[in-house]
Amino acid sequence: GAVVSQHPSWVICKSGTSVKIECRSLDFQATTMFWYRQFPKQSLMLMATSNEGSKATYEQGVEKDKFLINHASLTLSTLTVTSAHPEDSSFYICSAGGGETQYFGPGTRLLVL
């Protein structure tokens, strides 16, 4: 089946630093990838839609200058959390569109101190 990987699986950083998270579709090409965020005991909330070769589409309330998305190839999308603050601590999950459904990565746990 379709496999999506994320790296790193967890990261701890100091407030004010930037963190990059990679999302890769390992055995299929994805023109569209999605980034979600999940806070404890909450559901997944869509942050942005990442389209290969074009600008990402951000959901209302998500700062595009803070959460930089790059979808440089059909198998890789990156999310960079710039100038991270403690309130950005969360579980970030990417997915890639595959046919009728989406395949999710294992998630990245971000803790900002």
Added chain:
Amino acid sequence: SQKIEQNSEALNIQEGKTATLTCNYTNYSPAYLQWYRQDPGRGPVFLLLIRENEKEKRKERLKVTFDTTLKQSLFHITASQPADSATYLCARALDSGNTPLVFGKGTRLSVIA
């Protein structure tokens, strides 16, 4: 805007029984309803998809129904096992895997041996 509601936050059942989880949606009918399993600290794993013109779908011990009159989908796990314990998420999609998903809050299922 459309909402996806999973009214039961948690469900406990005895091993061997059938677990039934409910997903309700408001406003317009989604083209697809999808069910995912999420284990703690992991990304969602796709289980089943049902289209609005389908009444029922099955996969091994899983069954999902779609009732457009009640605006509801039911997800059944027959002969439940402790290994089925997880959070189950309902999500709607307007179109194929290349459109964003809107998730319900999930139902945490515990199967007791």
